[in-house]
Amino acid sequence: MNNKRKRLQVCYYAALREMRGISEETIESSSDNAEQLYDELAAAYGLTLNKEIVKVAVNDKFVPWNTVLKPNDTIVFIPPVAGG
Amino acid sequence: MFTLTKNPINVELLKEKLYNPSAGGFASFEGWVRNYQEGKAVNSLEYEAYKELAENEAKIILSEAKNKFDILNAACTHRIGHLNIGELAVWIGVTAVHRAAAFKACRYIIDEIKTRLPIWKKEYYADGFSEWVNCKTCAEHSHDKKKQETMYYSRQTILPTIGMQGQGKLKNSKVLVVGAGGLGCPVLQYLGGGGVGTIGICDFDILDISNIHRQTFYKFEDIGKPKVELAAEFISSINPFIQINRHDEILSQNNIESIFKNYDLMLDCTDNFETKFLISDTAVKMNKPVVFASIYQFEGQLWSYLPEYDSPCIRCIWQDIPQSGCVGSCTEVGVLGSVAGVLGTLQATLALNYLLGISEEYSETHLSLVDLNNLSIRKIKRLQNPDCTICGNTSDKKAASKQLVNDNIALLEIEMEKVSSLLKNDFEWVDIRSETEREQLGPFPYAAHQISIVTDYSILMKELNPDKSYVIVCQYGIRSRYAASLLRENGYPAVYTLTGGIARLNQSLVES
Numbered sequence A: 001m002n003n004k005r006k007r008l009q010v011c012y013y014a015a016l017r018e019m020r021g022i023s024e025e026t027i028e029s030s031s032d033n034a035e036q037l038y039d040e041l042a043a044a045y046g047l048t049l050n051k052e053i054v055k056v057a058v059n060d061k062f063v064p065w066n067t068v069l070k071p072n073d074t075i076v077f078i079p080p081v082a083g084g
Numbered sequence B: 001m002f003t004l005t006k007n008p009i010n011v012e013l014l015k016e017k018l019y020n021p022s023a024g025g026f027a028s029f030e031g032w033v034r035n036y037q038e039g040k041a042v043n044s045l046e047y048e049a050y051k052e053l054a055e056n057e058a059k060i061i062l063s064e065a066k067n068k069f070d071i072l073n074a075a076c077t078h079r080i081g082h083l084n085i086g087e088l089a090v091w092i093g094v095t096a097v098h099r100a101a102a103f104k105a106c107r108y109i110i111d112e113i114k115t116r117l118p119i120w121k122k123e124y125y126a127d128g129f130s131e132w133v134n135c136k137t138c139a140e141h142s143h144d145k146k147k148q149e150t151m152y153y154s155r156q157t158i159l160p161t162i163g164m165q166g167q168g169k170l171k172n173s174k175v176l177v178v179g180a181g182g183l184g185c186p187v188l189q190y191l192g193g194g195g196v197g198t199i200g201i202c203d204f205d206i207l208d209i210s211n212i213h214r215q216t217f218y219k220f221e222d223i224g225k226p227k228v229e230l231a232a233e234f235i236s237s238i239n240p241f242i243q244i245n246r247h248d249e250i251l252s253q254n255n256i257e258s259i260f261k262n263y264d265l266m267l268d269c270t271d272n273f274e275t276k277f278l279i280s281d282t283a284v285k286m287n288k289p290v291v292f293a294s295i296y297q298f299e300g301q302l303w304s305y306l307p308e309y310d311s312p313c314i315r316c317i318w319q320d321i322p323q324s325g326c327v328g329s330c331t332e333v334g335v336l337g338s339v340a341g342v343l344g345t346l347q348a349t350l351a352l353n354y355l356l357g358i359s360e361e362y363s364e365t366h367l368s369l370v371d372l373n374n375l376s377i378r379k380i381k382r383l384q385n386p387d388c389t390i391c392g393n394t395s396d397k398k399a400a401s402k403q404l405v406n407d408n409i410a411l412l413e414i415e416m417e418k419v420s421s422l423l424k425n426d427f428e429w430v431d432i433r434s435e436t437e438r439e440q441l442g443p444f445p446y447a448a449h450q451i452s453i454v455t456d457y458s459i460l461m462k463e464l465n466p467d468k469s470y471v472i473v474c475q476y477g478i479r480s481r482y483a484a485s486l487l488r489e490n491g492y493p494a495v496y497t498l499t500g501g502i503a504r505l506n507q508s509l510v511e512s
Helices: A015-020 A035-045 B011-018 B051-068 B100-118 B145-152 B163-171 B185-194 B228-238 B258-260 B272-285 B337-356 B361-365 B395-412 B418-425 B433-440 B461-463 B480-487 B501-511
Strands: A006-012 A023-028 A055-056 A075-080 B004-005 B025-030 B040-049 B071-081 B081-084 B090-094 B118-126 B130-132 B174-178 B200-201 B243-247 B265-268 B290-296 B298-307 B366-371 B376-381 B428-431 B446-451 B470-473 B494-497
Touching: A006 A015, A006 A035, A015 A035, A023 B004, A035 A075, A075 B366, A075 B376, B004 B051, B004 B243, B011 B071, B011 B090, B025 B100, B051 B071, B051 B100, B051 B163, B051 B243, B071 B100, B071 B494, B090 B100, B100 B163, B130 B200, B174 B185, B185 B200, B185 B228, B185 B265, B185 B337, B200 B228, B228 B243, B265 B272, B265 B337, B272 B290, B272 B298, B272 B480, B290 B337, B298 B395, B337 B361, B337 B366, B361 B366, B395 B480, B395 B494, B418 B446, B418 B501, B433 B501, B461 B480, B470 B480, B494 B501
Parallel strands: A006 A075, B004 B071, B174 B200, B174 B265, B200 B243, B265 B290, B428 B446, B428 B470, B470 B494
Antiparallel strands: A006 A023, A055 A075, B025 B090, B040 B081, B040 B118, B071 B090, B118 B130, B290 B298, B298 B366, B366 B376
């Protein structure tokens, strides 16, 4: 993790929104990639969903967890849902 | 330019309107009333039209002719009302720079008008009888029924992207709806009302009081009745022009292919991951398209698997079946009734667009996150995962892993009638239902273990012995399938799931 902080837009859906309590926020973070960001947020807000279940999208595209984040990226965390 | 008229057609006036100094050719066609039909002497005719629809469809045909052929202009006029022998019933005129295009376009317009316009013809015979005849498509129906059917769809056929041709595509489509619940009700309502010609409904459930707040077909007095019957009855009552097939069974590895093979498109309206993954895996194997939807409280997700567009399958995103408890079903976390309505309606719209061939690119490759907390839809681009165990692009691996998945599921499922012959009594029953569920469908007296599971399946590993053989049961055989596969992955080789659960067992007891 480098020390350079960047501004990121983060969106939460379904169970993650419930855990975080809001659906969207702008944050300052020094996380280099999506995985580090999730770990950081999970620790800060008690997000208990495992990374194997949650999928991440950056700028409206599904990406692998090791995707490097750039300033002003929009990161969306998506758990699967099954209700019908 | 198209008109319907009760008065005799003034050909000179129509020609004048078409005159263009750059036209080098003019072709026209006149349809006349003749004095016999299939060997019978005809005295006169009567034409009746559904005006708005006929005008709209004719406009579409004329603009098609302009796009297909190199012509300058085209016009058509059709008579309605009572006509005598020799009168002009329909007139078509086409101008073009060169004659070939004018002839071709003229031919095209009359052919299309004869088959696509909602205009009916009644023949008055010399013997005193009369009969509604006319358009080719009319032949198979009685006049009244055909006319009713045309009127039924008139508000949607008037849409330029649908028309009578689009309606014909829907009529020829065969669609399977899996799950007649919160998503299934709006889906069935709009596919049924929209005129999908054959609709299969697959649901094994009976109506519960907790369903009615969001499942709009069902009434209080229907509690305890099979949903598939109630849903089929409802759809038949709103559209008598379509065929409904009932599949009163739980979808499993044993029956899914034999059901899927009769349909062109599937809609997943189920409420559990196990069935969604089973549907997706089978669709990839059989090359069948599926539109999926899921709901969660005030939100939903919507996506399609369309093989002809190489869209990704469910496992390209989620490699393994998520544990049901970890993210919550409607039973566990709740849902607002109208959210199911919105998602089901969106799902029906995607399906109709697909059948009509007017889908937008995003529906093929994107997952839509629908958030009704703030009325937003976020579309996330999906890509095929080359390493996907189901649809990945190396064909050997693809075949091998498909086989593996099928084998695993097949070996996991066991039916009540086969339990004793396959397992030779050397096993124990495990009932994983909650207290409430046991009260609902009754206890299972053979269970050696009662381990109620709400969300945490790992408790099974603490209670059960990996060297022993077990058959897991739950209410419908869905959670038990998950539990059994989880145990298999964790070193329990001889664990099975009872297909269809207690519900199926109760049903077969009633039947026998």
